[in-house]
Amino acid sequence: xxxxxxxxxxxxxxxxxxxxxxxxxxxxxxxxxxxxxxxxxxxxxxxxxxxxxxxxxxxxxxxxxxxxxxxxxxxxxxxxxxxxxxxxxxxxxxxxxxxxxxxxxxxxxxxxxxxxxxxxxxxxxxxxxxxxxxxxxxxxxxxxxxxxxxxxxxxxxxxxxxxxxxxxxxxxxxxxxxxxxxxxxxxxxxxxxxxxxxxxxxxxxxxxxxxxxxxxxxxxxxxxxxxxxxxxxxxxxxxxxxxxxxxxxxxxxxxxxxxxxxxxxxxxxxxxxxxxxxxxxxxxxxxxxxxxxxxxxxxxxxxxxxxxxxxxxxxxxxxxxxxxxxxxxxxxxxxxxxxxxxxxxxxxxxxxxxxxxxxxxxxxxxxxxxxxxxxxxxxxxxxxxxxxxxxxxxxxxxxxxxxxxxxxxxxxxxxxxxx
Amino acid sequence: xxxxxxxxxxxxxxxxxxxxxxxxxxxxxxxxxxxxxxxxxxxxxxxxxxxxxxxxxxxxxxxxxxxxxxxxxxxxxxxxxxxxxxxxxxxxxxxxxxxxxxxxxxxxxxxxxxxxxxxxxxxxxxxxxxxxxxxxxxxxxxxxxxxxxxxxxxxxxxxxxxxxxxxxxxxxxxxxxxxxxxxxxxxxxxxxxxxxxxxxxxxxxxxxxxxxxxxxxxxxxxxxxxxxxxxxxxxxxxxxxxxxxxxxxxxxxxxxxxxxxxxxxxxxxxxxxxxxxxxxxxxxxxxxxxxxxxxxxxxxxxxxxxxxxxxxxxxxxxxxxxxxxxxxxxxxxxxxxxxxxxxxxxxxxxxxxxxxxxxxxxxxxxxxxxxxxxxxxxxxxxxxxxxxxxxxxxxxxxxxxxxxxxxxxxxxxxxxxxx
Numbered sequence: 001x002x003x004x005x006x007x008x009x010x011x012x013x014x015x016x017x018x019x020x021x022x023x024x025x026x027x028x029x030x031x032x033x034x035x036x037x038x039x040x041x042x043x044x045x046x047x048x049x050x051x052x053x054x055x056x057x058x059x060x061x062x063x064x065x066x067x068x069x070x071x072x073x074x075x076x077x078x079x080x081x082x083x084x085x086x087x088x089x090x091x092x093x094x095x096x097x098x099x100x101x102x103x104x105x106x107x108x109x110x111x112x113x114x115x116x117x118x119x120x121x122x123x124x125x126x127x128x129x130x131x132x133x134x135x136x137x138x139x140x141x142x143x144x145x146x147x148x149x150x151x152x153x154x155x156x157x158x159x160x161x162x163x164x165x166x167x168x169x170x171x172x173x174x175x176x177x178x179x180x181x182x183x184x185x186x187x188x189x190x191x192x193x194x195x196x197x198x199x200x201x202x203x204x205x206x207x208x209x210x211x212x213x214x215x216x217x218x219x220x221x222x223x224x225x226x227x228x229x230x231x232x233x234x235x236x237x238x239x240x241x242x243x244x245x246x247x248x249x250x251x252x253x254x255x256x257x258x259x260x261x262x263x264x265x266x267x268x269x270x271x272x273x274x275x276x277x278x279x280x281x282x283x284x285x286x287x288x289x290x291x292x293x294x295x296x297x298x299x300x301x302x303x304x305x306x307x308x309x310x311x312x313x314x315x316x317x318x319x320x321x322x323x324x325x326x327x328x329x330x331x332x333x334x335x336x337x338x339x340x341x342x343x344x345x346x347x348x349x350x351x352x353x354x355x356x357x358x359x360x361x362x363x364x365x366x367x368x369x370x371x372x373x374x375x376x377x378x379x380x381x382x383x384x385x386x387x388x389x390x391x392x393x394x395x396x397x398x399x400x401x402x403x404x405x406x407x408x409x410x411x412x413x414x415x416x417x418x419x
Numbered sequence: 420x421x422x423x424x425x426x427x428x429x430x431x432x433x434x435x436x437x438x439x440x441x442x443x444x445x446x447x448x449x450x451x452x453x454x455x456x457x458x459x460x461x462x463x464x465x466x467x468x469x470x471x472x473x474x475x476x477x478x479x480x481x482x483x484x485x486x487x488x489x490x491x492x493x494x495x496x497x498x499x500x501x502x503x504x505x506x507x508x509x510x511x512x513x514x515x516x517x518x519x520x521x522x523x524x525x526x527x528x529x530x531x532x533x534x535x536x537x538x539x540x541x542x543x544x545x546x547x548x549x550x551x552x553x554x555x556x557x558x559x560x561x562x563x564x565x566x567x568x569x570x571x572x573x574x575x576x577x578x579x580x581x582x583x584x585x586x587x588x589x590x591x592x593x594x595x596x597x598x599x600x601x602x603x604x605x606x607x608x609x610x611x612x613x614x615x616x617x618x619x620x621x622x623x624x625x626x627x628x629x630x631x632x633x634x635x636x637x638x639x640x641x642x643x644x645x646x647x648x649x650x651x652x653x654x655x656x657x658x659x660x661x662x663x664x665x666x667x668x669x670x671x672x673x674x675x676x677x678x679x680x681x682x683x684x685x686x687x688x689x690x691x692x693x694x695x696x697x698x699x700x701x702x703x704x705x706x707x708x709x710x711x712x713x714x715x716x717x718x719x720x721x722x723x724x725x726x727x728x729x730x731x732x733x734x735x736x737x738x739x740x741x742x743x744x745x746x747x748x749x750x751x752x753x754x755x756x757x758x759x760x761x762x763x764x765x766x767x768x769x770x771x772x773x774x775x776x777x778x779x780x781x782x783x784x785x786x787x788x789x790x791x792x793x794x795x796x797x798x799x800x801x802x803x804x805x806x807x808x809x810x811x812x813x814x815x816x817x818x819x820x821x822x823x824x825x826x827x828x829x830x831x832x833x834x835x836x837x838x
Contacts, residue, residue: 016520073448089429106525268687295685
């Protein structure tokens with residue numbers, strides 16, 4: 001085992017300059033189990049951040065599925081194999097009947113990038129609407145519509161940025177923004193291809209707007225000839241508690257749904273679900289072959305995750321434990337005015353920190369809290385354009401006792417804030 | 420287990436329209452071991468096509484590495500972890516000392532797409548030179564420079580297509596084409612970002628040009644301010660026999676090297692190797708975070724593949740067995756004039772089929788041979804703009820006895836050709 005210093009130096013020496021670490025004091029992890037991560041000195045950390053290990057770190061059912069299939073067969077989709085068909089048939093029952101086709105990829109970036117390709121081909125348009133602090137992935141096409149990716153963001157010329165539905169500061173700005181952007185596109189002679197949103201607006205600061213707001217935005221895009229792509233890479237798979245998919249909370253029907261992070265509990269598997277007629281039209285003009293996408297090991301991993309999600313009723317747990325967390329956070333908000341807002345659904349929670357009664361964002365405070373929590377062995381992070389929103393998004397096996405530990409620790413950190 | 424008919428119907432019903440199958444009679448695979456794939460009725464097929472299962476289907480050392488690490492920890496690179504550092508340090512010894520940084524992705528597409536992002540940012544140029552029948556991946560940015568992807572290929576406006584170094588028909592056309600394209604770019608006011616080539620020109624028909632030809636092309640691009648990106652997704656990892664990397668056969672030094680398919684023997688792991696100063700400059704302006712990229716399971720899988728490659732001396736085997744294959748194919752060429760050319764290096768072989776003495780491409784014949792071989796339980800495919808080049812690219816554990824079986828079977832198929 002390497003020392004922490006060796007890992008730090010090794011990263012510095014061997015890894016490309018784009019890498020970043022969490023926390024002022026980076027965490028050297030060596031083992032994971034359920035909601036716990038263990039560092040190289042045997043200390044355990046309550047993981048209240050990682051949505052990828054969605055059914056719990058190293059869930060035995062997923063590990064076993066991967067190990068068994070890897071020993072049996074791992075090849076591509078140009079041969080017939082049972083795994084992808086068994087998975088697709090079962091998985092698609094989780095979606096509305098209109099969304100009956102699955103194309104598998106390896107990452108959420110690949111899923112969103114494919115969604116763009118399909119939308120642009122089908123509509124004949126190039127224009128894409130995304131929120132002002134969106135994140136949709138790392139490919140060239142996605143980087144130019146992911147403002148949160150970097151300081152020197154270069155907005156694509158066919159990309160329109162709209163305000164997120166900020167339920168804290170600017171209620172109702174979203175659909176109006178979509179309307180204005182569509183009008184601008186029209187004037188610029190750009191045909192809209194799609195409205196692409198993370199349905200819980202994770203990087204924008206975690207927002208769940210009123211259904212009517214989302215419905216209006218989606219209707220406007222459709223009327224202008226564009227598609228609605230629901231990016232479920234973060235909110236999907238039951239995390240929001242009340243529904244399996246973030247979009248379902250709004251009563252809207254996407255044309256395409258992109259999936260990623262929690263789909264394989266860490267195994268690189270992702271996909272794009274959508275209306276069969278869209279994929280059929282896309283497929284008439286071109287093939288889509290992703291060498292690793294839909295291989296039997298990835299399908300068995302994703303299938304095992306789905307089965308655990310159902311068997312252990314993790315969506316219901318997200319609802320219940322999420323409620324306990326939010327209630328506790330609201331109590332803290334009543335005691336500590338630095339908590340300007342508590343929001344989110346299920347086990348996807350945003351806690352906005354502010355520095356005064358005008359709700360001025362408090363990014364330094366958020367960084368302080370995140371790092372103090374890490375010091376006290378609770379892992380969370382911060383999000384939003386000002387990075388002042390605590391992001392609490394634990395594995396979905398998070399239990400009430402873990403919520404209590406988080407809340408008590410956070411209370412201690414808030415009590416320690418230097419004023 | 421599903422029947423073949425059920426799998427076919429399930430794919431039709433549940434999978435997106437972009438999917439395609441190999442062979443007139445698709446193959447229903449259920450198990451893999453070494454160079455063998457087994458179908459649902461227990462028949463075994465000699466796999467002479469799959470370069471992903473590079474160290475042999477279901478190699479126990481790779482399966483064990485995946486299973487052990489998946490049970491221990493699988494998380495992302497914003498924590499410190501030993502696996503990525505141990506892998507990167509060891510892996511980079513396989514490259515020239517100038518190429519000392521690794522950024523990990525999940526697929527070759529992601530690696531090539533990142534290479535484009537880096538090249539475009541570093542050079543400030545947008546122009547990319549690729550070969551006329553190139554394939555570099557499935558993202559939006561790569562699709563517009565991958566003519567072989569589909570019939571309705573839409574060439575990106577900053578993309579210039581150049582002739583591949585066709586050693587059979589047009590010796591010497593490559594560097595001249597690069598020169599002309601750079602001149603055209605200049606006149607069009609497009610600054611070159613990169614020359615991006617698969618170093619064995621797989622989709623163009625499998626070519627290994629003279630080193631001087633490649634050196635001249637690379638020098639021209641450099642002189643014009645562009646980078647040279649070696650796409651090693653297909654030729655890399657020792658497959659060409661004489662060298663670990665396809666580019667090394669030409670005595671050229673890439674700025675960036677993209678890796679994929681064989682890297683994890685089927686596990687979705689890929690990466691981009693390059694000059695540290697390029698990644699450093701890229702990283703100064705933006706982060707690159709790939710959620711699954713560089714996770715400990717993927718790193719252990721890739722590390723196990725590397726160790727097997729060394730321990731079992733598979734590059735040397737590719738050299739030796741490849742030589743036997745080529746010698747046998749040349750003997751067949753002497754007997755059967757439909758074989759116009761035998762080429763390639765190591766275990767990456769192209770056999771060009773022609774219909775007359777003017778070397779007219781014979782795609783129907785190639786399809787006939789590929790399907791007859793499949794019928795006789797030997798798996799190969801066809802490539803090139805006319806799909807008339809048999810592509811023989813087996814797992815690198817392919818032994819002389821397997822080469823003999825392939826050659827005897829091919830001789831039988833060629834003897835059966837309806838004239």
